[in-house]
Amino acid sequence: MNEKVCTEVRARLPAYVARSLDPVRRRLIALHVRRCAACQVEFSIQREVHDGLASLTAGADTPPDGLLESLLENTSSPRGASPLRGAVSGARPVLSVALLVAGAAAGAGAGYASWLSAKNVRRRLRR
Numbered sequence: 001m002n003e004k005v006c007t008e009v010r011a012r013l014p015a016y017v018a019r020s021l022d023p024v025r026r027r028l029i030a031l032h033v034r035r036c037a038a039c040q041v042e043f044s045i046q047r048e049v050h051d052g053l054a055s056l057t058a059g060a061d062t063p064p065d066g067l068l069e070s071l072l073e074n075t076s077s078p079r080g081a082s083p084l085r086g087a088v089s090g091a092r093p094v095l096s097v098a099l100l101v102a103g104a105a106a107g108a109g110a111g112y113a114s115w116l117s118a119k120n121v122r123r124r125l126r127r
């Protein structure tokens, strides 16, 4: 495989996975990647990076149900703080961001925590 072509193709892979290339270049790169194993590897890496960033953004908007409440319970006691920090650094990137967002929300004030527990009490009373 022509190395100059590979260099050209790889330089455009980020734009290719982000779908910001014009149709002609897209087609040329798609054709090359299909035939070139080395560029195929590079393409799948670029696609993973792109998808990872996309899911990171989406994940930050919607942390899993109940995560915020369990975090607020942990942060309210001093002993819960250090295992929580370990969980943040050890977790997958998406989860880390969710935890950090939730952590920031917890740090924003005890007012939110009391609002949450008030909500829980109301939910329990309704049952």
Ligand SMILES: [Zn+2]
Pocket: 001, 005, 006, 007, 009, 032, 036, 037, 038, 039
């Ligand atoms: Zn190639």
